[in-house]
Amino acid sequence: MITVEQVRALALTLPRTxxxxxxDRVKFRVGSIVYVAFSRDxxxxxxxxxKEERAALVAAEPEKFHLPSESDMRFNWVHAWTEALDExxxxxxxxxxxxxxxxxxxxxxxxxxx
Numbered sequence: 728m729i730t731v732e733q734v735r736a737l738a739l740t741l742p743r744t745x746x747x748x749x750x751d752r753v754k755f756r757v758g759s760i761v762y763v764a765f766s767r768d769x770x771x772x773x774x775x776x777x778k779e780e781r782a783a784l785v786a787a788e789p790e791k792f793h794l795p796s797e798s799d800m801r802f803n804w805v806h807a808w809t810e811a812l813d814e815x816x817x818x819x820x821x822x823x824x825x826x827x828x829x830x831x832x833x834x835x836x837x838x839x840x841x
Contacts, residue, residue: 730809738821741822742829753769761775762828770810771806774807793805794806807820
């Protein structure tokens with residue numbers, strides 16, 4: 728199980744990230760683009776994820792991942808149950824979500840990509 732504190736510890740090390748509390752929901756964003764957000768009760772973590780790959784992710788592990796509400800299906804977004812994630816999975820999901828919203832050279836500088 729992962730917590731908001733674990734995500735915060737990672738997210739705030741990622742360049743251009745800021746944390747916001749919006750309608751009692753913790754959100755991490757770059758500029759105005761949210762890349763990770765939690766439900767009010769912190770049992771669900773939403774994160775940026777390619778639309779074309781999300782059905783396969785949910786189908787592969789439906790006990791861990793689920794689609795967002797119908798109104799959020801237009802966004803590059805997926806949900807995960809926080810109790811089903813371990814720290815390594817969370818780190819991968821958060822970093823990949825962040826990578827989707829920053830310029831390639833910012834991600835490369837932080838992650839050491841060539």
